[in-house]
Amino acid sequence: MSEDFAPRLLRWFEAHGRHDLPWQHPRTPYRVWLSEVMLQQTQVATVIPYFLCFMEKLQSIKSLAAASEDEVFALWSGLGYYSRARNLHRAAQICVERHGGELADDFEALLALPGIGRSTAGAIAAQAFDRRSAILDGNVKRVLARFHGVSGWPGEAATENRLWQLADAHTPHKRVADYTQAIMDLGATVCTRAKPRCDACPFASDCVAHRDGLTAALPARKPAKARPTRSTVMLVLRDAHGRLLLERRAPTGVWAGLWSLPEAEDEASARGEVAHTHGVDASAIVFRPLPPFVHGFSHYLLDVTPLALDLQPAHSVADAADRRWLHPHEAAALGLPAPVRKLIESLS
Structure with a gap:
């Protein structure tokens, strides 16, 4: 030494x-x-x-x-x-x-x-x-x-x-x-x-x-392990005033406690969720696809498909403790995951 x-x-x-x-x-x-x-x-x-x-x-x-x-x-x-x-x-x-x-x-x-x-x-x-x-x-x-x-x-x-x-x-x-x-x-x-x-x-x-010519080898890297890919659908729901629906995520898990867009497993379940929550006829729902993206976490990749939908006044649910309608510029005052923030910024 x-x-x-x-x-x-x-x-x-x-x-x-x-x-x-x-x-x-x-x-x-x-x-x-x-x-x-x-x-x-x-x-x-x-x-x-x-x-x-x-x-x-x-x-x-x-x-x-x-x-x-x-x-x-x-x-x-x-x-x-x-x-x-x-x-x-x-x-x-x-x-x-x-x-x-x-x-x-x-x-x-x-x-x-x-x-x-x-x-x-x-x-x-x-x-x-x-x-x-x-x-x-x-x-x-x-x-x-x-x-x-x-x-x-x-x-x-x-x-x-x-x-x-x-x-x-x-x-x-x-x-x-x-x-x-x-x-x-x-x-x-x-x-x-x-x-x-x-x-x-x-x-x-x-x-x-x-x-000894070991600078590339030391310190040893963590044994390689392929990151699995998970998929989600993010719902970009707008009301008649151009406000977006945001929901606070659960207190545990990924992005715990942050505000984010509603999510669903796939387009079919997204249609069913919107129909149930907002009182919309499921057969009349036509989502507008937005550019998909992939977000990397340390242990997995998240494949995100954003789907947009404009809701009529009668179909806008009320604000609640863990749910808010906000204009995109108002959302910036909340804690948002980085990819969700970028997605919302891209809408303007």
Whole structure:
């Protein structure tokens, strides 16, 4: 193990690291926490505009806790992995209930909050409170696996445990906030998965993967598994005023709690659903097909067929707690799944 790993990394960071990220100025616990949750499985370039918009609307833990779920989802819409937003909202409420509206500064207390795992808790402790705590996000796993020549998929317990040992061993006792940002920056900008810039890496001289020509093989990828395809029909129902019918999805499952278009298994069941719910003669229903699209989730592909139908005033069901008629521009204020938002925007 290289004894000067942290000093070398910090010297590289001073010259080449990212020092102008919006959550660094000022680097408050709330801003650090929000950025770390947004950065889970999402790249910095994608996160920045969402972070800035979120901070403009909800500037503190207390304001986040007091916001409605719809407000939070609307600000999150498009970032994906919506359970992160739900957990963030609930964690803020817990901070108000138990910590006086401040983010807990203890590692174990952070770990107890919804949506905060071991690596995220470590990143917050290090960057927000300068507490020595190791992190192991995807960028760090890649750097350490290549530098030490750790084989095996990082999702396997034995490989992950080994990487945690290395992460902890390298974490310094001083400048831990800078070190934490530095190792994430190195993985994101130099030790990238594809086409790593080994010529710009401070560890190229004693990196096992670079020495043995294994940068493409390390870290090992997750064993390939074909994603199945599921199909759904989305109903674009308009009333006489040009408003769309939106429904809140169930509190569990895909897009839980978000607002979306009504769905059916196929066109026949869609016709039957419209006939039953809106009092329309099923034989008179003629849908207008819209361009189909495919949306990818981590575990499957969703093949979406949108069908449009204009309803007469007598056939428009009333608003309810989980059902609303809204003009397309009004729908933007709700939390919508990204593909549904794009579909609605395309209608104009």
